[in-house]
Amino acid sequence: xxxxxxxxxxxxxxxxxxxxxxxxxxxxxxxxxxxxxxxxxxxxxxxxxxxxxxxxxxxxxxxxxxxxxxxxxxxxxxxxxxxxxxxxxxxxxxxxxxxxxxxxxxxxxxxxxxxxxxxxxxxxxxxxxxxxxxxxxxxxxxxxxxxxxxxxxxxxxxxxxxxxxxxxxxxxxxxxxxxxxxxxxxxxxxxxxxxxxxxxxxxxxxxxxxxxxxxxxxxxxxxxxxxxxxxxxxxxxxxxxxxxxxxxxxxxxxxxxxxxxxxxxxxxxxxxxxxxxxxxxxxxxxxxxxxxxxxxxxxxxxxxxxxxxxxxxxxxxxxxxxxxxxxxxxxxxxxxxxxxxxxxxxxxx
Amino acid sequence: xxxxxxxxxxxxxxxxxxxxxxxxxxxxxxxxxxxxxxxxxxxxxxxxxxxxxxxxxxxxxxxxxxxxxxxxxxxxxxxxxxxxxxxxxxxxxxxxxxxxxxxxxxxxxxxxxxxxxxxxxxxxxxxxxxxxxxxxxxxxxxxxxxxxxxxxxxxxxxxxxxxxxxxxxxxxxxxxxxxxxxxxxxxxxxxxxxxxxxxxxxxxxxxxxxxxxxxxxxxxxxxxxxxxxxxxxxxxxxxxxxxxxxxxxxxxxxxxxxxxxxxxxxxxxxxxxxxxxxxxxxxxxxxxxxxxxxxxxxxxxxxxxxxxxxxxxxxxxxxxxxxxxxxxxxxxxxxxxxxxxxxxxxxxxxxxxxxxxxxxxxxxxxxxxxxxxxxxxxxxxxxxxxxxxxxxxxxxxxxxxxxxxxxxxxxxxxxxxxxxxxxxxxxxxxxx
Numbered sequence: 001x002x003x004x005x006x007x008x009x010x011x012x013x014x015x016x017x018x019x020x021x022x023x024x025x026x027x028x029x030x031x032x033x034x035x036x037x038x039x040x041x042x043x044x045x046x047x048x049x050x051x052x053x054x055x056x057x058x059x060x061x062x063x064x065x066x067x068x069x070x071x072x073x074x075x076x077x078x079x080x081x082x083x084x085x086x087x088x089x090x091x092x093x094x095x096x097x098x099x100x101x102x103x104x105x106x107x108x109x110x111x112x113x114x115x116x117x118x119x120x121x122x123x124x125x126x127x128x129x130x131x132x133x134x135x136x137x138x139x140x141x142x143x144x145x146x147x148x149x150x151x152x153x154x155x156x157x158x159x160x161x162x163x164x165x166x167x168x169x170x171x172x173x174x175x176x177x178x179x180x181x182x183x184x185x186x187x188x189x190x191x192x193x194x195x196x197x198x199x200x201x202x203x204x205x206x207x208x209x210x211x212x213x214x215x216x217x218x219x220x221x222x223x224x225x226x227x228x229x230x231x232x233x234x235x236x237x238x239x240x241x242x243x244x245x246x247x248x249x250x251x252x253x254x255x256x257x258x259x260x261x262x263x264x265x266x267x268x269x270x271x272x273x274x275x276x277x278x279x280x281x282x283x284x285x286x287x288x289x290x291x292x293x294x295x296x297x298x299x300x301x302x303x304x305x306x307x308x309x310x311x312x313x314x315x316x317x318x319x320x321x322x323x324x325x326x327x328x329x330x331x332x333x334x335x336x337x338x339x340x341x342x343x344x345x346x347x348x349x
Numbered sequence: 350x351x352x353x354x355x356x357x358x359x360x361x362x363x364x365x366x367x368x369x370x371x372x373x374x375x376x377x378x379x380x381x382x383x384x385x386x387x388x389x390x391x392x393x394x395x396x397x398x399x400x401x402x403x404x405x406x407x408x409x410x411x412x413x414x415x416x417x418x419x420x421x422x423x424x425x426x427x428x429x430x431x432x433x434x435x436x437x438x439x440x441x442x443x444x445x446x447x448x449x450x451x452x453x454x455x456x457x458x459x460x461x462x463x464x465x466x467x468x469x470x471x472x473x474x475x476x477x478x479x480x481x482x483x484x485x486x487x488x489x490x491x492x493x494x495x496x497x498x499x500x501x502x503x504x505x506x507x508x509x510x511x512x513x514x515x516x517x518x519x520x521x522x523x524x525x526x527x528x529x530x531x532x533x534x535x536x537x538x539x540x541x542x543x544x545x546x547x548x549x550x551x552x553x554x555x556x557x558x559x560x561x562x563x564x565x566x567x568x569x570x571x572x573x574x575x576x577x578x579x580x581x582x583x584x585x586x587x588x589x590x591x592x593x594x595x596x597x598x599x600x601x602x603x604x605x606x607x608x609x610x611x612x613x614x615x616x617x618x619x620x621x622x623x624x625x626x627x628x629x630x631x632x633x634x635x636x637x638x639x640x641x642x643x644x645x646x647x648x649x650x651x652x653x654x655x656x657x658x659x660x661x662x663x664x665x666x667x668x669x670x671x672x673x674x675x676x677x678x679x680x681x682x683x684x685x686x687x688x689x690x691x692x693x694x695x696x697x698x699x700x701x702x703x704x705x706x707x708x709x710x711x712x713x714x715x716x717x718x719x720x721x722x723x724x725x726x727x728x729x730x731x732x733x734x735x736x737x738x739x740x741x742x743x744x745x746x747x748x749x750x751x752x753x754x755x756x757x758x759x760x761x762x763x764x765x766x767x768x769x770x771x772x773x774x775x776x777x778x779x780x781x
Contacts, residue, residue: 105641112483112527113647139644176350227568235524237482340770343625344759 017019035199037267038208039191045089045263046188052082053184056148057177058111064174066163075173076152080248082180083145087252088259091215094207095198097188101140101253102183108140109224109242115141116150117157121171130171135179142171143183146243147176153245205271209339212264219256220326223249227302228312238303247301253318261288277336280328287325294318383693387767390608390674391616393686395465395605398448399596401667404441404679406589412438412536413582420575423560432540436656439533441679443663447671448625451619454595454604460532462588463521465650467529471519471537472577474568479545482646483527493519493530494573501528511576513584531581534651541579543652547646548736550728552655618769620689624668625760628711633753641746646732657731658722661749665715668756669708689763697766702764707756714749721745738744 059078063071069276086106089097097103108116119141132334135143137283151164151173162169198204222232222240227249229236241249265285272281298318334341367726413435419427442463449455468482468489469475475490482489487502497509501523508515519530529535542555558567560575595604608616636657641647650655670676674688721742722730734742764770 101642107644113645114484115643115645118481118647121705139642139737141643141645151479230522233521233524235527237485237524324397340765343629343757 007249017105029207031086031202032199033265033280034271035204035208037270038264039195039198041263041266042089042092043086043150043191043195045092045259046184046191047083047087049082050181050184050188052078052085052176053181056082056348057174057181060170060173061106064165064170065069067097067170070259072152072164076246079145079148079152080246080251082184083149083243083248084252084255086145089263090256091211091259091264093211093214094204094345095194096185097328099190102187103144104140104219107144107242109144110240111141111146112240116146117154120147120150120157124168124297127168130168130175132175132178141177141180144176145180148173148180149243149246151176153247155245175336179272204214206339209268209334209337212260212268213326213339213341214344215256216260216322216329219253220242220319220323221251224315224322225254227317228315228319230319236306237304238301243301244302249302250305250315250318251295251299253322254292254299257288257291257322261285261292272333272336275337277333280333280336284325284328284333287321291318291321294321358666362454372760382691382694383652385687385695387613387617387692389687390689390692391613391620392400392609393688394616394620394671395596395598395608397670397674397684398445399593399598399605400678400684401448401670402416402589402593402596403439403443403654405438405445406586407573407592408434408438408441408679409582409585409589413586416536416540416578416582416622419557420560423557423562423571425474425557427729428540428557428560432654432690435533435540436659437679439651439656439659440663442533443660444667444670444676445633446664447623447627449623450510451621451623452604452608455592458531458588458592462525462532462585463534464520464529464532464551464654465534466527466647467534467538468525468527469653471522471528471530472535473542473574475543476545480543481636483525486523486525486527488523488525488528488724494570494577501613510574511573511580513580513587516577516580517584531584533580533585533764534587534653536578537651537653537656539574539581542733544646544653544655546732548644548733548739550733552730553653553768582624614767614769617689617692618764620671621760621764621767621769624671627664627667628760629757632661633750633757636661636664638752640731641735641743641750644735644737646735649732649735652732655730655732658719661731662712662715665711665749665753669712672704672708693766694762697736700762700766704756704759707752707759711749711752711756714745714752718745 056075056078059071059075063075088108090103093103119138122141123134123138128134141147148272150171157163163169164173223242225231225242227236227238227244232240238244238249243249244250265288269281269285272278272284294314294317298314302315305315375689384588389759409653412431412434415427415431419431438617439684446459449459468486470480470482470490470492471488472492473494474492480490488499491501493499493508499506499508504523506519506522508519509528516530516535520528522528522530538553540555541553542552544553545689546552556567558565558571560571560578561567562571566572594600597603597605608619636648636650639645646652649657650660672689674686674690676684678684690705693704718734720732721734722728729742731746733739734746736742
C-alpha cells in the first residue's frame, strides 16, 4: 500500500481554533456550509479532469489506429486540455487524491534527473508488450501527464525511429492515457463519496485553506520563481518549470490560478466576509484576477521568455501578482483566521 | 544557498493529533525532568551538536589519512581501508543533520559537505550510456580530473591546480545545484565510482588502479584523481573544524554564544523545527518517498556506496538524540543532559510518552531497513528495495516513512505544547 496520508483524528488541540465554531458575528453561517460549497466546487473540478482524461485516452486510441499528423495534433490538444484540468484541482492535497498517491501519479514533478525520459527509453528499448500492469508497476514517473507529454512533445524523441506512431510508443501512450483516465474516474468518484465525511468534519476547513496556501506557494516559488532564477542558485532554466516540453508551463500556471478562483475562492471569500475580513477577500480575489488577466497573452512557452529581458518582464508581472496573492493568503488571511502552519513534505531542500 | 521552503505540494500534511488510544503517561522519576528549563535544554543541545561535530571531525581526519595512504600506495587493502573510513565518517555526520534545519549557519554551510544528488560527470569519467544528469546542467560532463580548463555555460575556468579553495568555488558552478564538487558524496564517488548495477545487487566498483602511477593507471589522469581526492578530503576536515568551533563552549563570538544569548524559546523552536523538517520533508519525503514512488535509484542518497540505509538510520537517530538529549559518541561515551523530553514531560506526560515511543518505533523501522540491507544471507540494499514490483522492499521503506510521518505529528504538537510555532525560526520574524 503506497499510502502516506495518515489518519486524521479529530484533534482536540484544534478544537479551540476560531474556524471550528460558528462565527459570533454571523450565527447563521455554519462552517459546514463553506465545506459543502468547497466540496461541490472541487467535485466540478474533478469531474472535468475525469471527462478530459477520458477524451485524451479515446483520442490516443483513435490516433494510433489511424495515424495522421492532424490526429497527432488533436492528441496533443487533448493532452493539454486534460493536463490543464489537472492543474485546476492540483492544489487539493488531501482526501481521495492522496490514496495510492494519485497526485504523484497524475504528475511526478519536479523531475530534475529526467527520470521520465529515462523510464520511457527503458520501456521502449525491447519489444516486450506494454500492458496495464507494466504501467502500474513502473512507478509514478511513468503513470501520468509527464510521460504522455514526453511521447507527444519531446523533440529528440520525436526525431527518433521509436517516435509515435511506432507501435511500441503507441502502446505506451494508450496505456498511460488509460491509466490517467482510470485515475481521473477514481478520484472523481471517491471525492463524491467523500462528501459526508468532508462536510461533517471541522478539520477539513483548516486543511482546505492550508491546501490552497500550499498550492499558491508552490506556484510562486517552484513553478515560477525557480525557473525564472528568482530563487535558489539564481539561474534561469526552463527545465525547472513543469510542462516545459509542451511549452505549457505558463498556461498551466493560469489553470492553477483559475482553479483557485473557481474552486477555492467562492467559499473562502464567504468565510472571510463572515469573519469581518471582506477587504482581505476582495484583495486576494483582485490579485488572482490580475494574474489571470495576463492570459491569453502569456500563453507561450516559457523558454524563449527567459532569454529575452523585454519578454521576461511580462512574466515578472504575473509573478508579482501571484506572490501578492500568496502573501495575502498565507500570511494575512492565515493570521486573521488563526490557521497554524505545520511541517510539510517539501520542507528541507 | 538552499532556502527553506515550507508548504506542501506533495502534502504529507500532518493534522495528526491522535487523541484516542494514547499511551499512558510514563512514570518519570528523574529529577532532570523536573529541573530542566528551556535554557538548560538549549545549552545541552549545543553540547550535543558540539560532540556530534567533533566526532564528525575525528572520523573525517581518519578518512583524510586513509585516503592519503591510498593515494601514496594504491593497494586493495588501502582502498578497502579508505572505504571503511568513509563509512565510519558517515555515522556521526548523518546524526548531525538534525542540527541542520533551524540553524541557518548549518544549513548554509552543509551544501559543501553533503549536497546530493550530484552530477558526478563534473568530477571524473562516467559511463556515457548510463549517466543521467540534471537537465540543462552545462557542467554535468565537464570532467575536472580530465581537464586543465573547463567550460561551463560559456565561462572558462582554470582547474589546473586542484586545491581545496578551487573545489569549494566550483560548487553549484553554472547555477546548477547538481554540480557538487566537494563533500562526502564527492569522496564517495572517488572511492566507489558509478553504481552501474541499477536495481541489481552491487555498488560502484572503481578499480584501485584508478590511483596507480605510470602505465598501471586506469581510466587516465590518476595523478589528478589523487590530487582531487587529497584536496577534497582536506576541505572536508577544515569545514568540520570550522563547525566544531561554532558550537564550542567558552567562546564569546561563535554561534553557540549567539544561541545562548538569544531567547531560550527560540532555541527550543530551532530544536523542534530541525527534528520535524528532517523527519518529514527531508528524510521521509525527499530521501525515501521520492525514490520509492518513482522507483528511482537516481534519487538514492548514498548511491555510489549503497550505504543509503545507514544514512537514513543515523538521520533518524539524530532526531531521537535531540529529543532525548542523549548521544552515544564514537568512543562509546554517552553525552546526556536536560532534554526536550524533560520539558514536554513537565506539562504533558502523555505527549512525552507518545512521542518517545514514536521515536523508538521509527528507529525500529529504520533498524529493520538497515538489517535487511546488511543481511549476510540475502542482502537487499535500498536501491533494491525501491525496485519496481519489490513489494517486500517497498513495505520496509513504507513502514519507515509512516513511522517518521507519525512522529512528526507529535513533534508539531510538542511545539505547540511548549507555546511555540512550527514555523522556520529564521522566518518567524525573530531577531537572529
